Amino acid sequence: MTEPSAQVPTSAVQRSRWLSFGTCLALLVLGLLWELSLARTGAGTLAIKVVPLVFALPGLWRMKLYTYRWLSLAVWLYAAEGAVRINSAPGREVLLAGAEIVLSVLLFTACAWHVRARLAAGRQAPAAAAAA
Template sequence: MSETPLVTLAPDGVVRATRAMALASLIGLIVLGLAWELWLAPTGNGSLALKVVPLLVPVLGLWRHRLYTYRWVSLLVWLYCAEGLVRATSEHGMGRWLAWLEVLLCLLLFAASAWQVRWRLRRARQASEQGSAP
């Protein structure tokens, strides 16, 4: 089984656009989580705002185009999506709308991360094939 070697390529339009979408949706999830639990529809004493702490970790990796970060954030985001779906079906009023917004941001983050990974791996494979051609 042969693996595609990673080739460092300059970011193109798709890479820049998906990074912007991933960063925007990730920052949106952070802001939403804090605003939701501290001001808009707090549950309890605001300790649920700590749920955004794991979302702070990938910000720098996405900013620096780290492919590995895109891969694992596309898995992490499903925890937040599940929370959003549960709360969207169990809460009322403002909490329900915030939960649906969380689900939407999660789907955007997943789509951007998946697209980023697939696009960059395809470009690396094409570059390595062109480099090995006689």
């Protein structure tokens, strides 16, 4: 019997992996640009908020299921920050906050899709092996 990591990923797993990785990277870049150049709120120390996204990237790249699970929970902190800032920010910060909310929801959706696809593929593999 093969291990789950040795199985060839399905197309749904691959698509959700790339969507998760790309969205996480986009959210990380948005957070850095927001705090360091586009709408600075101080000395740039709030850029530290993207550190969890930096830690998530290697796990997303290696398709670690644990990373997708914890990131799907942690991403709501970014959505909450966007919701707070969209109501209190002036000018173009409203657009940045809206982009943060959209990217957060998209990242959550991609992570949830990946976890579901991986678990479904894991259930199908033993059934296909037993039928053969």
